[in-house]
Structures are given as structure tokens and as C-alpha cells.
Amino acid sequence: MDVRDAGFQGNLDADQSESQISHLALDIGGSLIKLVYFSRNKDSPIDNNKDSKDSVIEGRLNFSNFETSKINDCLEFILSKKLHLGGFRCHEAPDGDKILIKATGGGAYKFADLIKEKLGVSIEKEEEMDCLVAGANFLLKAVHQEAFTYMDGRKEFVHIDHNDLYPYLLVNIGSGVSMIKVDGDGKFERISGTSVGGGTFWGLGRLLTNCKSFDELLELSHQGNNRVIDMLVGDIYGGLDYSKIGLSSTTIASSFGKAISDNRELEDYKPEDIARSLLRMISNNIGQISYLNALRFGLKRIFFGGFFIRSHAFTMDTISVAVNFWSKGEAKAMFLRHEGFLGALGAFMSYEKCGRDDSMAHQSVQRYPVCKPIVGDKICYPLNGDLNDNGSLECSVYAV
Ligand SMILES: Nc1ncnc2c1ncn2[C@@H]1O[C@H](COP(=O)(O)OP(=O)(O)OP(=O)(O)O)[C@@H](O)[C@H]1O
Numbered sequence: 241m242d243v244r245d246a247g248f249q250g251n252l253d254a255d256q257s258e259s260q261i262s263h264l265a266l267d268i269g270g271s272l273i274k275l276v277y278f279s280r281n282k283d284s285p286i287d288n289n290k291d292s293k294d295s296v297i298e299g300r301l302n303f304s305n306f307e308t309s310k311i312n313d314c315l316e317f318i319l320s321k322k323l324h325l326g327g328f329r330c331h332e333a334p335d336g337d338k339i340l341i342k343a344t345g346g347g348a349y350k351f352a353d354l355i356k357e358k359l360g361v362s363i364e365k366e367e368e369m370d371c372l373v374a375g376a377n378f379l380l381k382a383v384h385q386e387a388f389t390y391m392d393g394r395k396e397f398v399h400i401d402h403n404d405l406y407p408y409l410l411v412n413i414g415s416g417v418s419m420i421k422v423d424g425d426g427k428f429e430r431i432s433g434t435s436v437g438g439g440t441f442w443g444l445g446r447l448l449t450n451c452k453s454f455d456e457l458l459e460l461s462h463q464g465n466n467r468v469i470d471m472l473v474g475d476i477y478g479g480l481d482y483s484k485i486g487l488s489s490t491t492i493a494s495s496f497g498k499a500i501s502d503n504r505e506l507e508d509y510k511p512e513d514i515a516r517s518l519l520r521m522i523s524n525n526i527g528q529i530s531y532l533n534a535l536r537f538g539l540k541r542i543f544f545g546g547f548f549i550r551s552h553a554f555t556m557d558t559i560s561v562a563v564n565f566w567s568k569g570e571a572k573a574m575f576l577r578h579e580g581f582l583g584a585l586g587a588f589m590s591y592e593k594c595g596r597d598d599s600m601a602h603q604s605v606q607r608y609p610v611c612k613p614i615v616g617d618k619i620c621y622p623l624n625g626d627l628n629d630n631g632s633l634e635c636s637v638y639a640v
Pocket residue numbers: 268269270271272273307345346413414415416417437438439440441442454455546547548549550580
């Protein structure tokens with residue numbers, strides 16, 4: 241994909257018509273459904289010259305998400321914007337299966353029949369780990385200022401040397417966590433995982449604090465103080481550091497450890513403090529397991545993705561501190577601006593395979609242009625705000 245200039249914008253303009261949208265891809269996970277689709281700019285003509293290798297269509301990649309439990313709202317959204325027509329056409333298929341849309345994640349299996357029934361299109365399933373890796377590689381190579389470090393409240397963009405990107409560890413924190421050693425395009429191995437992930441934070445957090453949404457839980461954690469519930473080294477050592485083994489008095493010795501020693505019940509704790517301790521416990525644990533896996537394979541760079549992160553300062557800070565602490569500064573935690581959309585982007589990129597398939601009619605090649613990453617073009621982002629919800633990425637796609 242030739243990403244000429246990029247910025248995050250709102251959703252589609254109200255007057256964008258069906259003909260301007262193509263390539264819908266879905267990632268249907270245990271907690272969230274992620275959508276990526278391309279919308280052509282109104283003034284960008286579709287180039288019908290099928291012999292041309294260089295016809296460029298300018299437009300935007302749009303990103304949306306829905307809770308998986310509200311899949312019907314998601315399907316309504318797709319219908320209302322006619323996104324389901326942005327698949328590819330398989331002329332050899334029986335009538336009802338002629339349009340296929342790309343989907344990945346467990347829900348591509350679980351909801352295939354529902355999608356067929358509600359949208360009248362079939363799902364072409366793409367393998368989840370393939371898509372995560374393809375999405376991460378695409379973002380790291382094609383999007384300027386995609387990766388950044390976050391420590392002590394400071395965000396620093398990381399220059400990615402395309403000739404020195406591999407190997408790296410990709411840690412995708414969704415409902416559960418997958419850890420993937422990436423060695424190249426399509427070259428990877430899922431080396432580990434843990435069931436203590438984003439679903440654990442949201443699930444336990446909801447039960448313990450009674451909050452009604454994930455955002456409310458994050459907001460609570462922002463206001464809380466984990467020292468009220470966590471047992472610190474100083475609580476055990478009378479306010480002293482345990483310097484002989486490198487632990488300061490403020491290090492958490494036992495997450496939620498103070499809850500055992502007090503004669504206090506759940507309602508005696510502030511939801512803010514519970515949320516804070518929980519977020520810290522889970523982020524710290526993921527940071528530590530990630531580091532140990534990086535150590536197993538001698539990997540210095542760890543990229544974190546998945547919707548759990550939500551560009552949340554405290555989450556990123558905790559993960560970074562854990563990686564930094566355990567690696568004694570050797571390994572680096574890095575985050576991705578499109579953190580939650582790796583799988584959906586990977587499924588989106590897989591439309592390229594359709595364009596290369598000789599059995600596909602020319603018409604589909606013309607109607608559904610294929611994205612080719614082209615590395616090195618500069619993009620300028622506004623560096624502020626909540627960039628990942630319903631933001632879009634301006635780009636050009638090459639029609640082949
Ligand atoms: N609005 C939200 N509603 C629910 N969870 C959210 C929300 N925003 C962020 N999250 C967090 O993101 C996690 C889901 O992340 P993600 O979408 O990457 O995974 P998934 O694809 O649903 O899960 P998996 O890959 O394990 O099937 C949730 O478990 C929760 O921690």
C-alpha cells in the first residue's frame with residue numbers, strides 16, 4: 241500500500257455511497273469485533289485500465305469496533321453502510337456464495353452461519369495468527385510513526401529500520417494473550433500464550449467493581465491507588481528496601497496481598513483502588529512473561545498489540561517497567577498505534593491473494609483493487625488524542 245499521507249479522521253462521510261467502499265475485513269474475537277474497510281475518495285476516479293500496473297485509487301482505511309456480544313449491532317452497521325458488498329466475487333461459487341468477505345478470529349467460525357443469514361454473503365476464513373503477523377508487519381513497514389515506547393509518561397516514536405526489523409516478539413493482548421516470534425513476512429511461530437489477559441481484567445474488574453463498561457473500569461484505574469490493596473516490599477520490611485535482591489520498598493511484593501491482612505470486605509475498598517491493582521497485576525504479569533519469552537529466543541524488541549492496551553498510559557507504563565526491570569534494560573517494550581486492528585488489517589491485506597489468483601475474473605480485479613505495501617513513504621499524523629477508535633488512515637491503493 242502506498243500510504244501517501246495519513247491522518248486519523250472520523251467515520252465515513254454521510255454521503256459516501258456504496259460504490260466508494262470496498263474491501264471489508266473482520267476480526268471477530270472473544271470480546272470485540274474489529275472492522276477495517278477501504279473507502280475511495282469522492283474525487284479519486286476508479287481506473288478501469290486493467291493493463292496498467294500503476295493505477296492508484298486514493299481513499300481511506302476506516303476502523304470500527306463492536307462488542308462481540310452485540311454482533312447484531314455490528315451486522316446492522318455493515319448493512320446500513322452496505323459494507324458487505326465490499327468483498328470479492330467468486331464466479332464459480334453457487335449463487336448464495338458469490339460474494340465473500342474476509343474474516344479472521346474465532347468468530348469467523350462461530351458466526352459464519354449468522355453472517356450468511358443476515359448479510360447474504362459468505363465468510364472466507366483467514367488464519368488468526370497469520371493475520372496478526374501480516375497486520376503487524378504491514379503497520380511497521382508502511383506506516384510512519386506507528387511504533388513507540390512509553391516510559392514515565394513519555395511517548396517516543398521508534399524509527400523502524402526495514403532491513404533490521406526481524407526477529408521480534410509480537411505480544412497480542414486480546415481476551416487471551418498470544419506471543420509470536422516473527423522472523424519475516426509469513427514466517428513466524430506462536431511460542432507462548434497466557435489466559436490471563438484483557439478478558440481477565442475486564443471480567444474480574446466488572447465483578448469486583450460493578451462498573452458497567454470497559455472504559456469506566458479504565459477510568460477508575462486511572463484514579464485509584466494500588467498501594468491500598470497491594471502488599472509492597474516496604475510493608476513486609478518495615479518501610480525498607482530489600483536492596484540485596486534488588487527490590488525497592490515500593491515494589492509490589494504481592495498483588496492484592498493487603499486484602500488478606502485487613503479485616504475488610506470488598507465493599508470497604510474503593511473500586512478505583514481495586515481497578516488500579518488489577519490493571520497493574522495483569523499488565524505486570526504479561527510484561528514479565530513476554531520478557532521471559534523474549535529471553536528464550538534472544539529477542540530484544542517486543543511489540544505489544546491488542547485492544548487491551550487502548551493507548552492507556554498506566555497500562556503501557558506498567559508493561560514497559562516490567563520489561564525494563566526484568567531485562568535489566570536490555571529489552572524494549574514498544575506499542576503500536578493501531579494496536580487493536582492487527583488481525584483485521586491482516587485479513588484486509590489478504591485480499592491481495594485474490595487479485596493474484598488467475599482463476600479470478602478481471603472484473604473482480606478491477607472492482608476490488610489490491611493493496612500492496614510500499615515501504616518508506618512519509619506520513620504525518622496528528623500526535624494527539626484517542627486515535628484508535630473509529631479513526632481512519634488516508635492511503636492510496638494500487639489496482640493490479
Ligand atoms: N469497549 C471495550 N469493550 C470490551 N473490552 C474492551 C473494550 N475496549 C478494550 N477492551 C479490552 O480489549 C480486550 C479485547 O481485545 P481484542 O479485541 O484485541 O481481543 P479479542 O480478539 O476480542 O480476543 P481473542 O483474540 O482472545 O479472541 C478485552 O478483553 C478488554 O480487555
